[in-house]
Amino acid sequence: MQNENVVRTEVNVLKIAESYGFTLDSIHETTHRGSCPKCGGHDRFIINVERNRWYCRKSEGHTGNNRGDAIQLVMLVEGCNYVEANRLLSSSALARTSTVAPATPKAKEITPTDPAIILEMKAIHDLAWQHNTEGSKSSDFLLSRGINRATQEAWRMGLSCYEFASGYKTPTVSLPWYDDKKQFCGISHRLIKPLSKDYKTMFPKGMKWGSLLCGWHTHQAANDTLVIVEGILNAPSIYQAMSGKFNVLTPGSENCTFSRWPMDAIRRHKRIFVWADKPEVAQVWADAIGEGAIPMYSRISADGIKLDANELLRRDVLRAQLLLRQRFAVAGKHPGQIHITLR
Numbered sequence: 001m002q003n004e005n006v007v008r009t010e011v012n013v014l015k016i017a018e019s020y021g022f023t024l025d026s027i028h029e030t031t032h033r034g035s036c037p038k039c040g041g042h043d044r045f046i047i048n049v050e051r052n053r054w055y056c057r058k059s060e061g062h063t064g065n066n067r068g069d070a071i072q073l074v075m076l077v078e079g080c081n082y083v084e085a086n087r088l089l090s091s092s093a094l095a096r097t098s099t100v101a102p103a104t105p106k107a108k109e110i111t112p113t114d115p116a117i118i119l120e121m122k123a124i125h126d127l128a129w130q131h132n133t134e135g136s137k138s139s140d141f142l143l144s145r146g147i148n149r150a151t152q153e154a155w156r157m158g159l160s161c162y163e164f165a166s167g168y169k170t171p172t173v174s175l176p177w178y179d180d181k182k183q184f185c186g187i188s189h190r191l192i193k194p195l196s197k198d199y200k201t202m203f204p205k206g207m208k209w210g211s212l213l214c215g216w217h218t219h220q221a222a223n224d225t226l227v228i229v230e231g232i233l234n235a236p237s238i239y240q241a242m243s244g245k246f247n248v249l250t251p252g253s254e255n256c257t258f259s260r261w262p263m264d265a266i267r268r269h270k271r272i273f274v275w276a277d278k279p280e281v282a283q284v285w286a287d288a289i290g291e292g293a294i295p296m297y298s299r300i301s302a303d304g305i306k307l308d309a310n311e312l313l314r315r316d317v318l319r320a321q322l323l324l325r326q327r328f329a330v331a332g333k334h335p336g337q338i339h340i341t342l343r
């Protein structure tokens, strides 16, 4: 009989899932998702190949665990206890065919942005930054969102314009993107009047934004807490609420790939919060960063407003929320659901 530890660490969770006939889509070289064998849905069941773990983002409907390794997956599917699952796994052909080391993720080749395009974006950014003066369209928009002039300056936010392929032009707040070596690598445009939910943040054609993070230009080596947050306006909101004492980075959108995130520079922080709108996105990012990264997501208020970082800043509760979460993290407790009564 196989040693339990061998089963736990070596049986490939993805292969077990496949042997049970799960259909999973690969959303990233390390992440597969699909329907949960326990509670259904179509994308709530997630397998992280790199960590060889599974996770269901719906904890309701799971009387036992909603995450785990190969044994816990067998427990979930077979509805059996730990000892029984371990026995099944140890004795079955299933384990023998799947006792392989987790697949090593292939380094996906991502073509870097063309240097000529970077130069062009740099020129646009330099002008945009100068145009974000007091009383300008961008500055007034940011002030209406609670982002003050000092934060606008620290994040080098600019007034720019985005032109759609149709020729339609619209004013934007632009943000420069720097890498962890503080090299300029691009620019994003947050439409001041978004056309729709899907056309809010735009990137210049040719910019390979998908694997980059914005915010390294405000990064302080002395800060030991990092927040990675979805949303262009959420990042400066957190920076402002914490008076620059938390480092903040944003991939811009949930549709990013993290295969080229500078993980060493990220993991250097003592505490890492990962805040996305959807809990499953936060979980996937936290899993990619590894042990200790704490997933958070935006709650929806009773009247249907998404309480993201910018909304909490405007309600003047963002700092309190973050400090509370930090205190829980210091105490080694999972922050879980922390509720702050909103006025």
Ligand SMILES: [Zn+2]
Pocket: 036, 037, 038, 039, 040, 044, 056, 057, 058, 061, 062
């Ligand atoms: Zn489930």
